[in-house]
Amino acid sequence: MPELPEVETVVRDVRPQTVGRTISKVVHASAKMSDQPRRELARGLEGERILALDRHGKWMFFRLPRSMTLVVHLGMTGRLAIYAADAPRLPHTHVRLALEDGRFELRFCDPRRFGEFGLYDRSRFSARFGAGKLGPDARFVTKSQLSQALGRSGRNLKAALLDQKTVAGLGNIYVDEALFRARLSPRRRGRDLSGPELARLTAAIRSVLRQAIDRHGSSIRDFLVGEGTPGEYHHYLQVYGRGNQPCKKCSTAIELDRRIVSGRASHFCPRCQPDEP
């Protein structure tokens, strides 16, 4: 569930407390979380200064010296935050990194373990995240980038936009919200969109993400930031999670369809988002 706005919220929370600081000790790293044992993480991280924290889509990249990168993905249930070293630990806290004199720790907690916490060198990083692996970041995607990515796709919009190679950062919530705002059916094919429709989709993606970031993301289920402050954007969702409820624009019942992308719930207004242009 953490999508781009939630990850951006975490980045803004964690960045001032990590960038420029040194990782003094890998206090704990659970074996089940990654294929890298604690001693391997310790060898790569201890004594290193965090040079920058970047985000691309839902991925977080802590830049370290010598082209090393600490990669963090929150999966569905991941949480990343700074805590006092003596603060009680959440269940399923898989990694704890002591910073500077050890009074504070960066902790990674992930009950469902869909997330990732791993150290990459330059070659492993580019093999995984290099050219063509991730699409442009959704926050500032342009119409021409979307046109490039969708222009020849025979898949429907819902599937194409969920694919991180098309555009990076959208998940089930914000795809449904962006399509509603763009008045496009999730069943439409990418290659069938007109110029004005592509422009609408571009603007919808950017504006829904900007507004969600302004509200610190959506806190449905278990997403919380830092000390546990919830985001507020779930109060502004127009279609996600509103199956059978009236559309906020036209009062038609919002549809919930699991066949558009199998296994995924798609929420949309059949009147505001018609299948034919």
Add this chain to the structure above:
DNA sequence: AATGGCCTGGTG
């Protein structure tokens, strides 16, 4: 391009 598996907490 479509599907299954990973994983576990919460709900009916």
Add this chain to the structure above:
DNA sequence: CACCAGGCCATT
């Protein structure tokens, strides 16, 4: 007890 949440990768 069955099922659902779902991002991402591997497989078909």
